[in-house]
Amino acid sequence: MLSGKVVATIIAVIFVLSIATAFMLPHARKIIRIENVDVKVDRILDDSVDLTFLIKLSATDNLTIKILTYDLKTNILLNETTIPVRGVEINEKLRFEKDRDYRVKVVLEREGRTLDFRYLNLRYLNTLIPEERELKVFLKDVDFKVLEVKGDRVKVLVRYYFDSLKDYDVSFHVKAVQYESNVLTDERWVRAKLEGGRTTIVETNVSVIKNYCYLIKLEAWRDDSIVRIWKSVLNLSPTKRVPKEAVEKEVEFEVEKFVATPTPIKAYGGREIGVTRATPGFEILALILAGGVALCLRRLGRL
Numbered sequence: 603m604l605s606g607k608v609v610a611t612i613i614a615v616i617f618v619l620s621i622a623t624a625f626m627l628p629h630a631r632k633i634i635r636i637e638n639v640d641v642k643v644d645r646i647l648d649d650s651v652d653l654t655f656l657i658k659l660s661a662t663d664n665l666t667i668k669i670l671t672y673d674l675k676t677n678i679l680l681n682e683t684t685i686p687v688r689g690v691e692i693n694e695k696l697r698f699e700k701d702r703d704y705r706v707k708v709v710l711e712r713e714g715r716t717l718d719f720r721y722l723n724l725r726y727l728n729t730l731i732p733e734e735r736e737l738k739v740f741l742k743d744v745d746f747k748v749l750e751v752k753g754d755r756v757k758v759l760v761r762y763y764f765d766s767l768k769d770y771d772v773s774f775h776v777k778a779v780q781y782e783s784n785v786l787t788d789e790r791w792v793r794a795k796l797e798g799g800r801t802t803i804v805e806t807n808v809s810v811i812k813n814y815c816y817l818i819k820l821e822a823w824r825d826d827s828i829v830r831i832w833k834s835v836l837n838l839s840p841t842k843r844v845p846k847e848a849v850e851k852e853v854e855f856e857v858e859k860f861v862a863t864p865t866p867i868k869a870y871g872g873r874e875i876g877v878t879r880a881t882p883g884f885e886i887l888a889l890i891l892a893g894g895v896a897l898c899l900r901r902l903g904r905l
Contacts, residue, residue: 634661635718636710637690646730650699653724657692657708666711667692674703674723700727737822737829738767739796744818744834749807756812756838761805762820766796773823778808781815781835813839 637658645652657667665687671680685694698704704724710717743763750757760776771793778788790806810816815837822830 634663634665634710634712635659636708636720639708639720639722641722641724643730644695646732648732649701650697651727651730652695652697655692655694655696655706655708657694659687659690659692659710662687662690664712665717667694668707668709668711669694669696670707670709671696671698672705672707674705674725677705680704698724698727700730703727731829732825734825735827735829737770737772737824739770739822739830740765741820741832742801744832746818746834746836751812754811755809757807757809758836759805759807760818760836761803762832764796764802764804766798766800766802768798770796770824772796774804774806775821775823776806776808777819777821778810778836779817779819780811781817787811787816810836810838815839 637660638656639658640656642654642656643651644654655669659665667685667687669681669683669685671682672678673680681696683694683696685692703726706722706724707719708722709719741762742765745759745761745763747759747761748756749759758778762774772795774792774794776790776792777786779786787810788808790808792804792806794802794804796802808818815835818834818836820832820834821828822832
């Protein structure tokens with residue numbers, strides 16, 4: 603059995619040899635690579651967006667970063683940016699137009715030689731909107747209530763129930779469109795303040811022709827732009843069913859009932875913003891068309 607002195611001597615020799623070996627062997631080559639690439643939205647404009655690329659490296663020795671931007675559909679190189687590396691973390695801001703999708707290649711180089719690279723795809727940038735135009739609301743329900751019937755006209759109360767995540771000042775444009783013909787029958791402007799965390803009721807009246815089906819469109823406006831659109835069906839024709847899909851069919855349509863009368867349209871502050879005016883619509887166009895068809899038939903008869 604080995605004595606304690608012998609065991610201690612063996613351990614000491616192993617320790618000395620391990621230290622000597624560590625100094626004698628060449629140092630392991632440090633791996634130089636891209637650790638991570640993240641993208642952060644910095645600023646959203648109407649037609650473009652500024653994105654910040656957060657690039658993390660494993661080393662900084664005499665390196666450069668290249669960011670190559672390609673059109674995702676055509677693979678055409680659109681832009682190339684070269685960045686000298688001065689630290690293991692790099693923040694680079696680039697601007698992208700919102701009308702296309704992109705493929706971005708991040709390349710780590712040393713003296714023109716590629717050491718590592720990463721690919722990123724940037725899609726749907728057009729869904730990013732400026733803060734002043736955002737609208738994080740949910741339409742929970744819609745009610746229609748008949749208030750009055752006079753002759754062929756029906757006054758209908760349209761009531762919307764909104765749940766909002768934040769406080770917003772919104773201008774709503776309510777439009778009643780005859781379903782089969784797409785003729786605008788009536789429209790109203792309503793200004794509302796939607797409160798975050800609460801259900802807000804927005805309502806207005808529209809005047810339409812009875813015995814027809816209508817598509818009630820609700821446009822939400824912020825910063826002079828439409829930011830959301832909702833559509834609901836108002837059926838005042840109990841003998842007709844509104845189709846789920848657009849299907850051609852014969853519908854009795856009396857166009858003279860839909861001729862607009864001069865009605866001031868009030869904006870959300872009570873300020874008059876426009877007037878719907880009676881126009882020489884379908885009646886005159888029908889006469890012109892009928893005359894043209896008769897003339898063509900007469901000429902064909904002479905041939």
